[in-house]
Amino acid sequence: MNNVIFKNIRLIDPANGRDEKSDLVVHDGKIIGFSAKDAPKDAYIIDGKGAVLCPGLVDMRVSLGEPGAEYRESIDSGAQAAVAGGITSLTVLPDTQPSIDTPALVSLIKQRGRETGLVSLYPYGALTRDCAGKDMTEMGLLKQAGAIGFTDGARTLSDAKQMRNLLAYSRFLNALIVLHPEEPSLAKGGCATAGALAVQLGLPQIPAEAEAMMVARDLRLAEMTGARVHFAHISTAEALDLIRGAKAKGLAVTCDTAPPYFTMTEDAIGDFRTYAKLSPPLRQERDRLAVLAALADGTIDVIASDHAPADADDKRLPFAQARAGGTGLVTLLGVTLKAGLPLIDSLRLLTSAPARLLGLDAGTLSLGAEADLCMFDPDAEWTVKAGKLPGRAQNTPFDGLTLKGKVLRTFRAGKEVYTDRTLQKGNS
Numbered sequence: 001m002n003n004v005i006f007k008n009i010r011l012i013d014p015a016n017g018r019d020e021k022s023d024l025v026v027h028d029g030k031i032i033g034f035s036a037k038d039a040p041k042d043a044y045i046i047d048g049k050g051a052v053l054c055p056g057l058v059d060m061r062v063s064l065g066e067p068g069a070e071y072r073e074s075i076d077s078g079a080q081a082a083v084a085g086g087i088t089s090l091t092v093l094p095d096t097q098p099s100i101d102t103p104a105l106v107s108l109i110k111q112r113g114r115e116t117g118l119v120s121l122y123p124y125g126a127l128t129r130d131c132a133g134k135d136m137t138e139m140g141l142l143k144q145a146g147a148i149g150f151t152d153g154a155r156t157l158s159d160a161k162q163m164r165n166l167l168a169y170s171r172f173l174n175a176l177i178v179l180h181p182e183e184p185s186l187a188k189g190g191c192a193t194a195g196a197l198a199v200q201l202g203l204p205q206i207p208a209e210a211e212a213m214m215v216a217r218d219l220r221l222a223e224m225t226g227a228r229v230h231f232a233h234i235s236t237a238e239a240l241d242l243i244r245g246a247k248a249k250g251l252a253v254t255c256d257t258a259p260p261y262f263t264m265t266e267d268a269i270g271d272f273r274t275y276a277k278l279s280p281p282l283r284q285e286r287d288r289l290a291v292l293a294a295l296a297d298g299t300i301d302v303i304a305s306d307h308a309p310a311d312a313d314d315k316r317l318p319f320a321q322a323r324a325g326g327t328g329l330v331t332l333l334g335v336t337l338k339a340g341l342p343l344i345d346s347l348r349l350l351t352s353a354p355a356r357l358l359g360l361d362a363g364t365l366s367l368g369a370e371a372d373l374c375m376f377d378p379d380a381e382w383t384v385k386a387g388k389l390p391g392r393a394q395n396t397p398f399d400g401l402t403l404k405g406k407v408l409r410t411f412r413a414g415k416e417v418y419t420d421r422t423l424q425k426g427n428s
Helices: 075-084 103-116 139-145 160-173 196-201 209-225 237-248 285-297 332-337 343-350 352-358
Strands: 003-013 018-027 030-033 044-047 052-055 057-062 087-092 120-123 176-179 228-231 253-257 373-383 402-412 415-419
Touching: 003 343, 003 373, 052 343, 057 075, 057 332, 057 343, 057 352, 075 087, 075 103, 075 402, 075 415, 087 352, 087 373, 087 402, 103 120, 103 139, 139 160, 160 176, 160 209, 160 228, 209 228, 209 237, 237 253, 237 285, 253 285, 332 343, 332 373, 332 402, 343 352
Parallel strands: 003 044, 003 052, 057 087, 087 120, 176 228, 228 253
Antiparallel strands: 003 018, 018 030, 052 373, 373 402, 402 415
């Protein structure tokens, strides 16, 4: 289908402030108009039946098993899960086996994304070799090869002098540095937020303050160097207050959070439920409420899935030994809608905001843009069922949760790459 017209849709495009009933016309994979009169005579008509049509979601924090741990999640299986969640652009973490710390691996990951025919993959380059926190990678060469930014994934660089050097060099490159803020000596060996519940369960503890301590250090280093710093999966009120203050001072700082941190608390681990073992660990109610407030006031710039796949053996272990992390691609939209923000604001956090932050040509329905599209019913309910989700990894912390907001169809460059199985054939 070279020519497609979407009719009877609610078009929401946060990048351009649009939320209206409209048509959308696609020609050769590009958006060419917003009225049926702009459509070629041979255009194929898709009737949205009142559904929302928005840009394909942009997920700026995704871990995949490939290369090295494809048994957890391959690029192909991750892409299938992504489009089932309405996601068409993914930025992937470099802490794989081997780490994405050479230009050849950056190019390979981008090529593997193209080969799926489903999504665009944008790899981060490793900040240090093997993501080990010691020797700096060839950041300039990695950026030339297409690295979208630099991070060591879920690992924290403890050496403040080395971090200062890295930030200074990233400023020279105008590169984004993405950080996992957790003071490593306080977090070492821990698996639950310090407090009464962790004591009751006898679990090794991580003080919530470990997050704010690292945010405070790296904000000072960012101020010293002028570097662009992004803090990932922020989960505590204290860290958010620090970031809010840094933004008020004009520092080039941004942050994201992930759905578990505004929908769940540490109570979810009460039965030693390893699917709810995350990094950072789930927090107490006051922190959950602080994350919601920061989403509403704009302190948090982006919501990312923080997709961290595990296989059954990773999670069938005592809680302290089980692998941390949860899947999040398929549930990203539905859980985000539970935050209670206006729909256009929720979608901004998932589309134009991450695209703008990363400098991607995505997350918009502007004329001439690639027709990466997500069609969903914001009122349709569905229940998350581990073992029944698209993709290889099934370790969802949201198992059993009923969500509103069901992806019906996903399009990549105007081509349909996902259709909800409950839709009737020919029900276009």
